[in-house]
Amino acid sequence: MAVDRRRFIKGSALIVSSLALGGGVIWLGNNRGRFSRLSDITGHVFRGQAPDTPGPFAREAMFYEKTPGATVVCAHCRHACRLAAGDMGLCRNRANIGGVLYSLAYGNPCSFNLDPVEKKPLFHYRPGTSAFSIATAGCNFRCLNCQNWEISQKRPDEVRHREMFPAAVVEEARKRGAASIAYTYSEPATFYEYMLDTAALAKERGIGGLFISNGYLNPEPLVGLCRVITAANINLKAFDETTYRSLDGGGLAPVLETLRIIHREGVHLEVTSLVIPGYTDKVEDLKRMCAWILANLGPDVPLHFLRFFPRYRLDRLEATPVSTIESFREIAMAQGIHYAYVGNAGITPGADTFCHNCGKLLIERRGYLLPVMDVIAGHCKYCRAVIPGLWG
């Protein structure tokens, strides 16, 4: 078979176009950050997956709209799931059964533990006390690094649970000597009714309520919740919309609004930021975040930087170097944040509380032990400056 000029040209054209394709692929590979960030892992509602009848753990949802026909629009969180009869929400625990929106997670926690309040993390809220922590299945996010994915990415009927209605939760907390009840592990906004009723009852009995959340709740339910809880820790997962969408399946703006509302409603607030190498470890983002916090929440809201460890689907990545989160803490404090902490990094002075006024050590934290506790009635033992938080 002779190769004539035409064939050669054809062959070469093929090779050149393959090279061009290869070049394109190289470009894509090297710009994968840009490219991949176009991906949105928000998820979708589950068509036709609602149970036929509301079971013993179903309660009619508090915030939703009925539209003509049997379709409803959930108004609990920013996803605003539009559910035809028989559909289940993106969070897997709200369902349209016969034109009525039900929460399927009321009184059926799948996880409950007595945790130190520092584990939430809440460092300026009754240090050294314990929080009875509960969670049901379901979450409105899809975080690739979720450490509780075996409950957050499941329906309530898929997990083993215990029957524990609000009165029983309060009783369990009381029996264990817990100062608070924490709604945590998965996303409490999705078991809102259960949390709200429990927190209201607990409040009557003098037990605090801790809302540990991704902050994607709608303003109206959030304001209602703020009346019955005592503290919140909101996980600010990134400081740009695209990372939020590709890493967690949520969005930044609604979370910022949640922070503003909680602060405005006078609930003790702390903010957590997980520093993930390559995703949320950019100093420019950190500075913008600090500037936003200072402008909208003030310098006194404690800010926790947590070290990332590979887990769930994000398991082929390195952990965050300790020096990175320590430098994040320093930068945040240099920006004007009074109380910045490092977490998941073992014993470090970055987890201790220093008075923002005189700089003296007020609380030394050795894990969950507090060998030094020099905040006296909410004031610095040394200079008497008011230390923000709930200390009683």
Next chain:
Amino acid sequence: MPRADEALRVKRLLFAAGAATVLVQLVMVRELLVRFSGNEFVIAVIFFIWLVSGAIGAFAAPRLGRFFSATGERLWWLALLLVILPQLMVGAVAILAPILTLPGVSAGFYPTLFFVILLISPYCFAIGVFFPWALARYAPRVSGRGAARIYLADTGGGVIASLLFVLLLVRFFSSFTVVVGGGFVFFLAALPFMPQHRRARAAGLFFLCLAIAAAALLRFFAPSPYNGRIVSARDSRFGRIEVVKKAEQSTVMTNGRPVFISQTPALAEELVHYPASLVASPRRMLFIGAVAGIFVEAAKYRPRTLDYLEIDPDLSRVLLAGGLVVPVSGLRVINRDPRLFLAGSGDKYDMIVIARGEPETFGDNRLFTREFMALVRAHLAPGGVFAFGVDGFENYLGPASRQRFACYYATMRSVFPEVAMIPGRKTIFIGSSRRPRLDIPGILRSRGIVTSYLAPFFRGEVTPERLRYLEDAVRVRNASLNLDLHPAIVRMVLDHWFERFAGSPFWFAVPVCVFFLLLLLRASPGEYTLLTAGFTSMAVETVAVFAFAVFHGYIFEQIGILISLALAGIFVGLRFGAGVRDKESRGVILAADAAIIVLALLWAVSLGRFNDGITTVIILFMTFTLSLASGLQFGPAINLSPDGPNGAAGAFGADLAGAGAGVLLIALVILPGYGLAAAVASIAIIKATGMVRVFSAG
């Protein structure tokens, strides 16, 4: 050109093709495992796609032959394509994988499958086409003898290449170099078929150089899959080891997964102090594997013996040379298979700890079976303990995790009177002979042992609720035991992996089943025989490697030799089969079927009945004879196939497809689900259906 010369050249070409394709296969498996998961499922699926794409290529060859007859020149162009493609594949794997997933994110099963198909199936399809075309050049009339000889040449090349790779190439050459080297040999063997025309030759060489350059460029510009800087990378026999540095932190990645992260004392403290606190005087310690800081923690007890067993010498070398493992005084590094080491050692220890991940492959499973735990117990001094860590309990155990935890618990409980589970960064399982006290911070304090993580965080990690939850969760009625011959944990780890990606293998299994059903229904008796022969040879290889590793340790060279023995069996079988005349074919096939059935049943019955020495002989004997019997059927089966290139191509295809089915069924379904005896027995069952098919065809 005289016909005999042409036949010799084809045989040489096939020998080189066999060698080059085996090298490409070994390299690509490694490259894919580095980018995706290295679990048993992914490994089996890569082999499956490889074999089935080849089968489809073989089935398609005659149809393509209608448009392009298999001239020598076309064979050369096809050979050139088979030399060029692997270069591009090795380049593409590095650049495409990061595009498919976000950095650091595991892909899950279906994206992995998509990527594997995209990357390797065109090449495997071309291999499938190549063999029938080569056969057509080898002999104008297709006969069993001719086909068997062609196959023989190819298998011979494969045996030599796999031995070379295992013993030599993997250690000294990069993937890219191995593929280029293999391609060069293949290219040389194809030279006699090179077109006469000067321009065609020049064009071919031009394309080849261009492909190599393109592949080198792709690899050069490929983005790092990690966030930090890769400061060292090497291929060991067990996988790729890379050290990634970011700021002051070093991470050791094996096959793309972080296995060792500096600055994480927590896990080391849990793995050392939880078991140590249950022993009165922990002075003799054995660690299988290592995590960051583990020997520094162990040294706090001033041990008399501190042994670190690491099966992969390259890994321990990397850890020690990079200062990642601090060589505390008295540390003895032993590079041996842990089972072999313990079996040959009379030493007693106060604690034996596995400081490595959970078993995702059959090779790793051997350290978590009841038999291994019994071996460990025999090496524990009175009051000694055995411990390992299991991932997956934060605040709740899902169904797959629960099953897994229950299996670990039941297996440990079948050897140790007391089993404790302590939650934390991992859940630490501790087997001992005495009921453990869980006031661990108190015990550490009384001994003057200072920890930076364990004691300060104990109150939040080891709560009564968590302990009660775990105890409750593992009480599963009829929990499976993880046994040497029934690696139940591997299946559970795979279930958990699927659950993590919210997937199930169902949508993969459906088209696969349909494909095989159609194949079975349409196969001629000869093709059916080769389907079952392909199944047998692959099943024998898988089972033999598994059984051998269970009894004799996971030693890469020995496993390479075992596979070579299987290939040698096929080789000898093919030689004998090539001499079988047409009219004897049916009888030979039936006799070989009967022999396989009897041998497989004898093997199944013999399992676990003899001592290690006899078991070894049985494994070696069965590997060779079963492979020989299935190789023997190749020539006669082609004689039974419809005449012409269709028959030969169909036969090649059937053999490859059968091998693909063997990988999937044995490695993923029967072995982890039903155990070794069932896997061996399945060979007899499959062969019995083949016998019925040939017999009924009269």
